[in-house]
Amino acid sequence: MYLDLIRWNRPAGWLLLLWPTLGALWFAAGGWPGWHLLAVFVGGTVLMRSAGCCVNDVADRDFDRHVKRTAQRPVTSGAISVKEALGLGAVLALVAFGLALTTNTAVIVWAFVGLAVTLVYPFAKRFVSLPQAVLGIAFSIGIPMAFCAAGGAVVSASEAFARVPLDGWLLLLGNLGWVLAYDTEYAMVDRDDDLKIGMKTSAITFGRFDVAAVMLCYALFLVLWGAVGLRAGLGVAFAVGLAAAAVQVAWHWRLIRHRTREGCFRAFRLNHWVGFAVFAGIVADHALR
Numbered sequence: 001m002y003l004d005l006i007r008w009n010r011p012a013g014w015l016l017l018l019w020p021t022l023g024a025l026w027f028a029a030g031g032w033p034g035w036h037l038l039a040v041f042v043g044g045t046v047l048m049r050s051a052g053c054c055v056n057d058v059a060d061r062d063f064d065r066h067v068k069r070t071a072q073r074p075v076t077s078g079a080i081s082v083k084e085a086l087g088l089g090a091v092l093a094l095v096a097f098g099l100a101l102t103t104n105t106a107v108i109v110w111a112f113v114g115l116a117v118t119l120v121y122p123f124a125k126r127f128v129s130l131p132q133a134v135l136g137i138a139f140s141i142g143i144p145m146a147f148c149a150a151g152g153a154v155v156s157a158s159e160a161f162a163r164v165p166l167d168g169w170l171l172l173l174g175n176l177g178w179v180l181a182y183d184t185e186y187a188m189v190d191r192d193d194d195l196k197i198g199m200k201t202s203a204i205t206f207g208r209f210d211v212a213a214v215m216l217c218y219a220l221f222l223v224l225w226g227a228v229g230l231r232a233g234l235g236v237a238f239a240v241g242l243a244a245a246a247v248q249v250a251w252h253w254r255l256i257r258h259r260t261r262e263g264c265f266r267a268f269r270l271n272h273w274v275g276f277a278v279f280a281g282i283v284a285d286h287a288l289r
Helices: 012-029 035-059 081-099 105-128 131-138 142-150 164-188 191-197 202-231 238-255 261-269 272-288
Strands: none
Touching: 012 035, 012 142, 012 164, 012 272, 035 081, 035 105, 035 142, 081 105, 081 131, 081 272, 105 131, 105 142, 131 202, 164 191, 164 202, 164 238, 164 261, 164 272, 191 202, 202 238, 202 272, 238 261, 238 272
16 A cells, blocks of 8 residues: 555656656766766655655545545545655655765755655645646756756855756756646546536646647747757757657647547656657767767
8 A cells, every 4th residue: 555655556757757857967967977866866756756645645635535536545545544644755755865965965955945845735736726837846856956966066055056057947947847738637637526626727727728738838848958958069869859759749739639538647647758758869869979
């Protein structure tokens, strides 16, 4: 049941978080970042996403039982207690923090920012019309962390924001667009249930413009990450990766245009391949230099 709580059987969630984080790490390091940083960011990504699932399921336990897709989650079904879920989440977050301690002060500062947003997100769905934007920030914190980690030793916490270059902020904004795209697809699956229980989501806020909004968010992602790649001098391999991602985005439009639960959920579930295509292009181009 604990593995169900952290969605271990559904790796798509942490892959959505992993690919842009590693892509930013490659940009920040100008190529291969080394085994230490790779281990820190892969481990930290998996751990923090798992911890976020624990917090989310506790916060949503009274709502999940009214949604077809989430009614059998361990906390809302009573298989795992609130205390147990929060305890597991705390342990996972502490281990992730231990990994951050092996880097530098700026990374640690960003780790606290990421933790704060992770804790806020489950409650944003009650008050914010676009809670997916809050999730987008949470899923993008690894990007400035990557630039701070690859930059070497930092002795002052005040450097945490100054250490992130323009390219880092562009990548963050682009990734925010991608998260809005795929999490709106996810929200489109549960729109009827969310309307009944009063939950706020981007799918409800966008209304009949939901499909158009998703495609615009995809475009923001591809354009901004493409611009950073051009600024970094990446070439053909990176362009091929972007093109592969764009082809998938076009396919996702076909999946979601009729707003069926099956089509929208399939588009969301396979979205990590969009991120992988971009990441593979970044790695390949740096390797071919």
